[in-house]
Amino acid sequence: MKKSVIMTTLKKKIRERNYKFTMQRQIILQAFLDSKENHLSAEDVFALIHDSNPDIGLATVYRSLELFTSLELVKKLDFGDGRNRYELNDHNLAHSHHHLICLGCGKVVEFSYNFLDDLKKKVKKENAFNIVDYQLKFYGYCSVCEKNNLVQRKKILAR
Amino acid sequence: MKKSVIMTTLKKKIRERNYKFTMQRQIILQAFLDSKENHLSAEDVFALIHDSNPDIGLATVYRSLELFTSLELVKKLDFGDGRNRYELNDHNLAHSHHHLICLGCGKVVEFSYNFLDDLKKKVKKENAFNIVDYQLKFYGYCSVCEKNNLVQRKKILAR
DNA sequence: GTGCGTGCAAAGTCTTTGCAAACCG
DNA sequence: CGGTTTGCAAAGACTTTGCACGCAC
Numbered sequence: 001m002k003k004s005v006i007m008t009t010l011k012k013k014i015r016e017r018n019y020k021f022t023m024q025r026q027i028i029l030q031a032f033l034d035s036k037e038n039h040l041s042a043e044d045v046f047a048l049i050h051d052s053n054p055d056i057g058l059a060t061v062y063r064s065l066e067l068f069t070s071l072e073l074v075k076k077l078d079f080g081d082g083r084n085r086y087e088l089n090d091h092n093l094a095h096s097h098h099h100l101i102c103l104g105c106g107k108v109v110e111f112s113y114n115f116l117d118d119l120k121k122k123v124k125k126e127n128a129f130n131i132v133d134y135q136l137k138f139y140g141y142c143s144v145c146e147k148n149n150l151v152q153r154k155k156i157l158a159r
Numbered sequence: 160m161k162k163s164v165i166m167t168t169l170k171k172k173i174r175e176r177n178y179k180f181t182m183q184r185q186i187i188l189q190a191f192l193d194s195k196e197n198h199l200s201a202e203d204v205f206a207l208i209h210d211s212n213p214d215i216g217l218a219t220v221y222r223s224l225e226l227f228t229s230l231e232l233v234k235k236l237d238f239g240d241g242r243n244r245y246e247l248n249d250h251n252l253a254h255s256h257h258h259l260i261c262l263g264c265g266k267v268v269e270f271s272y273n274f275l276d277d278l279k280k281k282v283k284k285e286n287a288f289n290i291v292d293y294q295l296k297f298y299g300y301c302s303v304c305e306k307n308n309l310v311q312r313k314k315i316l317a318r
Numbered sequence: 319g320t321g322c323g324t325g326c327a328a329a330g331t332c333t334t335t336g337c338a339a340a341c342c343g
Numbered sequence: 344c345g346g347t348t349t350g351c352a353a354a355g356a357c358t359t360t361g362c363a364c365g366c367a368c
Contacts, residue, residue, distance in 0.1 A: 020322065020367050042358080057325045062358060078237045082333085083357060100288045111286055119272070123297060127270060129259045131299040138282060140290040179342050179347060201333080216350045221333060241358085242332060 003033045010073055017071060024056050028064045032074070032088045039077060039085040039108060077135070079108055098136040104145025111138070162192045169232055176230060183215050187223045191233070191247045198236060198244040198258075198267060236294070238267055257295040263304025270297070 010029050011021045031048045032040065040048070046061045065086050068074040074086045079101055096116065100109040113136070120131045169188050170180045190207045191199065199207070205220045224245050227233040236244045238260055255275065259268040272295070279290045 018322095022323065022367070024324070055325080059326075059359080060324055063323080066359095076239070078239070080235070080237070100282065100286060100290075102288070103291065109286060109288065111282060111288075113278070113281075115274075119297075122272075123259065123270060123299075127259060127268060128302040129261070129268065129270075129297070129299050130305045131259075131297050132262065133298045135294075135296045135298070137294045138278075138288070138290050139292045139294070140282075140288050143287040146289050174343095181342070181348065183349070214350080218334080218351075219349055222348080225334095 006033060013071060013073060019067065019071075024053075024060050025064050025067075027053055027056065028061060029068070029073070032086075038087045038110070039079070040087070041083045041085050043083070045086075079106075079137075081106065096134075098138065100138045100140060100142075102142040102145055103139055104141050104148065107142055109142070165192060172230060172232060178226065178230075183212075183219050184223050184226075186212055186215065187220060188227070188232070191245075197246045197269070198238070199246070200242045200244050202242070204245075238265075238296075240265065255293075257297065259297045259299060259301075261301040261304055262298050263300050263307065266301055268301070 007026070007029065011026070014021050014025065027049050028045055031045050032038075035044075035048060037044070042058065042061050042065055045065070046056075046058050049056055049061075065074065065076075065084075069076045069086070072089055075089045077085045077087060077099070079085060079099070096114055097110045097112045100111050102108070116131070116134060119134075123129055123131050166185070166188065170185070173180050173184065186208050187204055190204050191197075194203075194207060196203070201217065201220050201224055204224070205215075205217050208215055208220075224233065224235075224243075228235050228245070231248055233245045234248045236246060236258070238244060238258070255273055256269045256271045259270050261267070275290070275293060278293075282288055282290050
């Protein structure tokens with residue numbers, strides 16, 4: 001979908017909940033649309049926009065991300081690196097995506113797999129819990145780190 | 160399994176990696192064994208042991224939990240409440256368990272479902288990623304909060 | 319115009335670290 | 344006895360907040 005169309009949708013969603021579509025909010029959302037990296041921390045966003053917008057403070061970035069999360073425009077993620085990360089919440093995605101986190105180098109790769117529908121029913125029945133969303137994270141080793149691990153293990157065994 | 164047997168196993172695992180089984184480490188592990196609550200933050204552990212062991216500092220609790228995590232004696236969890244939580248890593252559990260996090264009241268319920276084996280193969284093949292572990296979190300509403308939500312929605316609609 | 323939103327700096331919360339003393343093995 | 348581990352306090356990292364000013368609607 002075209003970026004400008006997405007922005008219009010986001011604007012609408014902000015307005016219809018009676019929040020103001022300020023320049024700052026637009027710029028922050030634009031950063032997500034423009035960034036090659038999908039998983040941005042508050043500091044990342046701040047760095048991305050700061051050169052062209054030195055007047056936007058870090059606190060505003062935090063407050064905007066918090067707002068966007070509550071409006072479900074973005075999703076708050078935790079990859080265990082001590083800071084929150086955010087990604088645009090693509091409601092149109094038929095299959096939700098998840099994250100493979102490399103324990104060696106920290107690289108995060110996305111992975112599609114949708115099993116919510118089946119599980120929603122199962123969990124609802126068994127636990128009296130109405131599932132709204134879920135997060136699935138895999139921890140492992142990417143091919144590069146896996147290779148390094150093997151080399152490392154061989155060295156240890158050779159001692 | 161008996162608590163004392165578990166403790167012996169934990170002791171062994173610490174010793175065989177050439178770490179010392181100090182009184183502090185034992186007391187912290189014991190807190191997990193004794194606590195009814197499975198998901199403890201560093202502060203929780205500190206509070207649990209502080210009355211009987213006022214000499215154990217919070218920094219030691221943090222350092223121990225970090226060590227235990229690296230030794231895979233405990234698992235580090237994030238429920239989005241701004242602090243890390245830890246639970247004993249039960250390697251004997253045939254089926255791993257996951258967490259249902261109530262968006263209304265924050266209650267966390269455990270839920271068993273094992274699908275790692277199938278997915279491990281699939282992910283390995285498709286993404287060149289060797290999966291070691293995974294975390295699955297569901298967000299939703301427990302029966303109490305769901306009921307409150309419904310009441311709330313009715314009120315809003317009645318306006 | 320009015321009230322929500324922002325910038326700045328200060329404060330808050332959780333976690334880590336430096337160092338001398340204590341302790342495990 | 345020697346290298347780990349600990350306690351304490353201080354520092355660090357990320358995030359939130361108070362307040363006066365500014366801007367969207």
